[in-house]
Amino acid sequence: MGQKRGRDSKAQAVESKKRKKAAKSGPASDDSGWDGVVDLEDLNWKEVAMPDRMEDAGGFFGLEEIDGVDIIRSQGHGEVKFKAKSGKPKNSILKPPSEDDDGEEWGGISDGETDKADKAEKTPTPATGTQVKEDKKKQKETKKKEKKAKDTKAKEAEPARDPSLKSSLSFATLLEQAEDDDGVDVSDWDKLGLSPELLTGLSKMKFATPTTVQKACIPVILDGHDVVGKASTGSGKTLAFGIPILEYYLEKREKKIDPVEKPKTAPMALILSPTRELAVQLAKHIGDLTANSPDTDARIALLTGGLSIQKQQRQLANADIVVGTPGRVWEILSTGSGLIRKMQSIRFLVIDEADRLLSEGHFKEVEEILGALDRKESGDFPDMDEEAQKEEQEPNVRQTLVFSATFHRDLQTRLAGKGRSSGGDMMDKKESMEYLLKKLNFREEKPRFIDVNPEQQMAEGLKEGIVECPAMEKDLYLYALLLYYPKHRTLVFTNSISAVRRLTQLLQALQLPALALHSSMAQKARLRSVERFSSPTSDPSSILVATDVAARGLDIKGIDCVIHYHAPRAADAYVHRSGRTARAGAVGKSVLICAPDEVVSVARLAAKIHAQRLKRGIPQKKLPLESLEIDRRVVSRIRTRINLAKKITDSNIAKEKVSSEDNWLRAAADDLGVEYDSEEFDESQGKTRGRGGGRQKRDKQNSSITKSELAGLRAELKSQLAERVNIGVSERYLTAGRIDIESLLRGEGNNAFLGNLDPLNF
Numbered sequence: 001m002g003q004k005r006g007r008d009s010k011a012q013a014v015e016s017k018k019r020k021k022a023a024k025s026g027p028a029s030d031d032s033g034w035d036g037v038v039d040l041e042d043l044n045w046k047e048v049a050m051p052d053r054m055e056d057a058g059g060f061f062g063l064e065e066i067d068g069v070d071i072i073r074s075q076g077h078g079e080v081k082f083k084a085k086s087g088k089p090k091n092s093i094l095k096p097p098s099e100d101d102d103g104e105e106w107g108g109i110s111d112g113e114t115d116k117a118d119k120a121e122k123t124p125t126p127a128t129g130t131q132v133k134e135d136k137k138k139q140k141e142t143k144k145k146e147k148k149a150k151d152t153k154a155k156e157a158e159p160a161r162d163p164s165l166k167s168s169l170s171f172a173t174l175l176e177q178a179e180d181d182d183g184v185d186v187s188d189w190d191k192l193g194l195s196p197e198l199l200t201g202l203s204k205m206k207f208a209t210p211t212t213v214q215k216a217c218i219p220v221i222l223d224g225h226d227v228v229g230k231a232s233t234g235s236g237k238t239l240a241f242g243i244p245i246l247e248y249y250l251e252k253r254e255k256k257i258d259p260v261e262k263p264k265t266a267p268m269a270l271i272l273s274p275t276r277e278l279a280v281q282l283a284k285h286i287g288d289l290t291a292n293s294p295d296t297d298a299r300i301a302l303l304t305g306g307l308s309i310q311k312q313q314r315q316l317a318n319a320d321i322v323v324g325t326p327g328r329v330w331e332i333l334s335t336g337s338g339l340i341r342k343m344q345s346i347r348f349l350v351i352d353e354a355d356r357l358l359s360e361g362h363f364k365e366v367e368e369i370l371g372a373l374d375r376k377e378s379g380d381f382p383d384m385d386e387e388a389q390k391e392e393q394e395p396n397v398r399q400t401l402v403f404s405a406t407f408h409r410d411l412q413t414r415l416a417g418k419g420r421s422s423g424g425d426m427m428d429k430k431e432s433m434e435y436l437l438k439k440l441n442f443r444e445e446k447p448r449f450i451d452v453n454p455e456q457q458m459a460e461g462l463k464e465g466i467v468e469c470p471a472m473e474k475d476l477y478l479y480a481l482l483l484y485y486p487k488h489r490t491l492v493f494t495n496s497i498s499a500v501r502r503l504t505q506l507l508q509a510l511q512l513p514a515l516a517l518h519s520s521m522a523q524k525a526r527l528r529s530v531e532r533f534s535s536p537t538s539d540p541s542s543i544l545v546a547t548d549v550a551a552r553g554l555d556i557k558g559i560d561c562v563i564h565y566h567a568p569r570a571a572d573a574y575v576h577r578s579g580r581t582a583r584a585g586a587v588g589k590s591v592l593i594c595a596p597d598e599v600v601s602v603a604r605l606a607a608k609i610h611a612q613r614l615k616r617g618i619p620q621k622k623l624p625l626e627s628l629e630i631d632r633r634v635v636s637r638i639r640t641r642i643n644l645a646k647k648i649t650d651s652n653i654a655k656e657k658v659s660s661e662d663n664w665l666r667a668a669a670d671d672l673g674v675e676y677d678s679e680e681f682d683e684s685q686g687k688t689r690g691r692g693g694g695r696q697k698r699d700k701q702n703s704s705i706t707k708s709e710l711a712g713l714r715a716e717l718k719s720q721l722a723e724r725v726n727i728g729v730s731e732r733y734l735t736a737g738r739i740d741i742e743s744l745l746r747g748e749g750n751n752a753f754l755g756n757l758d759p760l761n762f
């Protein structure tokens with residue numbers, strides 16, 4: 001297709017300048033070793049023929065076109081160049097030298113005698129150096145004048161054009177616009193008074209409007225207040241605190257900008273997260289905004305367990321913002337020299353997923369960190385700049401920002417400075433709210449409590465459902481749900497690591513793209529699972545089977561469905577797990593697979609979460625969750641597959657287990673210099689009788705399946721999986737009218753099933 005461009009005076013001016021530049025280094029002939037790449041201005045543009053009537057021009061007035069070119073985009077700069085299409089001579093697309101070109105500078109683009117002859121004709125007769133120069137100068141000036149007069153005349157002769165039309169036709173403007181298209185209009189952020197740098201960053205990230213929590217929190221934090229922020233999952237809390245931190249960074253840098261070297265300074269913010277994956281994500285999210293905002297080179301150190309401590313220590317030495325999990329942060333701070341003092345000057349302390357971070361296993365380290373940040377010791381700070389030292393001297397410069405989607409009622413009322421605690425079930429005595437308030441050392445007596453959605457903890461676009469099934473058939477119902485929702489990126493939550501391992505293998509045996517995530521995995525494997533699951537190029541039916549390590553904060557685009565294989569143990573876990581879908585205004589599903597003995601506790605849990613809505617009478621149901629009926633035919637037809645897959649998985653797991661136990665005992669026997677016989681050992685330990693004996697016996701039985709038996713099971717499963725699950729259709733009578741053959745052939749509908757399956761309508 002031919003390329004078109006508009007003509008305008010600005011483009012022409014640039015054109016002549018660039019042409020000269022091109023001429024200097026430009027191509028001499030087709031076989032000169034020149035790669036054939038030319039600039040826009042050096043193309044042999046031809047005017048587009050105009051219709052007789054100007055009204056018919058349809059906005060194409062003044063257009064030029066070129067044929068036979070390929071566009072070449074240079075990496076990184078968005079610059080566009082051109083090359084002749086293959087089969088055409090390289091210089092066939094080049095513009096011949098025009099009258100106003102300086103003959104000497106224009107090295108000649110010629111592949112024909114005519115051009116050479118033309119050039120010879122134009123070449124001035126030899127003369128002395130100064131004279132030639134002067135003559136040329138005069139010639140140039142005359143040509144310039146002539147050209148100017150010609151241009152003015154042409155302009156006067158042109159009919160008046162709509163200025164917007166003109167600019168929209170300019171090729172140069174089109175290129176500019178293409179660059180501008182990189183971003184979106186961010187005028188909705190104006191009221192928050194952000195710096196142009198961050199506005200550019202937000203525009204490039206296509207965040208046209210601040211979310212509710214961002215609108216509510218950013219100004220308050222910028223005003224220097226301590227904030228406790230509560231907003232539903234996926235509502236943009238990270239930037240609600242990330243933006244004010246970066247604003248502070250820019251402001252601080254402005255005051256003492258050093259063009260040669262950044263001043264060595266202490267970090268200005270410490271952001272604590274309960275899980276490694278969330279810490280990685282927080283650093284990335286804030287880092288993305290930094291990277292997209294011009295001149296915003298805040299350095300972020302990520303301190304999480306499982307990765308090289310030395311590297312993290314090095315990062316910390318130059319960091320502006322520190323993001324980490326409490327364990328590793330404390331490990332580095334407590335073993336480093338002078339680091340605690342350096343961190344004492346931080347301006348922001350962020351406790352993300354606060355209710356989790358301030359409870360359970362993490363509290364001890366958080367407590368150590370908080371204690372260390374407030375411990376005042378004398379001494380100087382040799383590697384700190386003056387302002388940081390000054391700030392260090394001032395008492396309590398630190399703003400504390402506490403965020404979560406869920407807060408225990410007591411924590412909520414206490415942090416909001418409202419009323420007394422009635423005693424809570426989330427923390428024990430020592431970890432009481434009073435203690436917390438004191439420990440967090442807010443600089444204001446009452447931090448600002450911002451609850452953007454007091455009545456609803458769940459995201460707007462989330463649909464909640466429940467599938468009831470016999471306790472021993474959860475695998476079957478899980479598989480059925482996954483078949484009902486093909487091409488759904490699904491996150492399956494379990495309550496134990498062993499269940500994650502087993503389910504991942506089971507689903508893999510059923511040829512589903514399942515990945516595992518739990519805290520006993522090596523950190524690199526954990527990150528790899530998250531990366532593979534979240535990659536935009538990954539299978540759209542990817543499944544991540546995880547423990548609650550993935551429940552908090554994980555922001556993976558495009559999770560369509562969350563399945564709770566085990567009912568969560570607490571209401572907040574349900575909120576956070578379900579919050580992995582329907583994020584940032586998207587829609588999503590959350591489905592609980594529920595055994596009969598779990599129904600009561602699940603009902604209680606749901607009632608708790610939806611208490612406010614139930615109070616207001618919406619919706620008037622026993623359970624605010626939709627009950628999903630899985631077609632009985634599906635259940636019965638997939639049973640064989642599940643049984644086969646289970647046998648294969650159980651056998652593999654039992655073999656791994658027996659072999660690792662065996663290896664351990666063998667090594668111990670070797671160390672002791674004794675013979676090891678596994679059966680003899682089991683007998684002597686009474687392992688075949690008593691408590692746990694049944695499980696061990698089962699493991700032994702499962703592990704004793706021979707290789708050929710296993711191969712047989714695999715082959716049987718494979719042949720089952722090669723067929724669609726038949727929902728009451730005889731394949732012999734496919735044409736009997738019960739199924740839509742044409743849509744079947746077109747590959748429409750759910751490929752897992754043969755026959756008409758009522759959708760779950762959920």
Ligand SMILES: Nc1ncnc2c1ncn2[C@@H]1O[C@H](COP(=O)(O)OP(=O)(O)OP(=O)(O)O)[C@@H](O)[C@H]1O
Pocket residue numbers: 206207208209210211214231232233234235236237238239404405552553554555579580583584
């Ligand atoms: N102003 C905005 N406009 C559009 N998208 C946004 C905006 N701010 C943040 N987002 C996107 O929303 C998603 C959720 O943001 P974030 O992870 O901060 O949510 P959260 O409230 O912390 O969730 P959780 O409680 O689950 O941790 C992210 O993908 C982020 O890129």
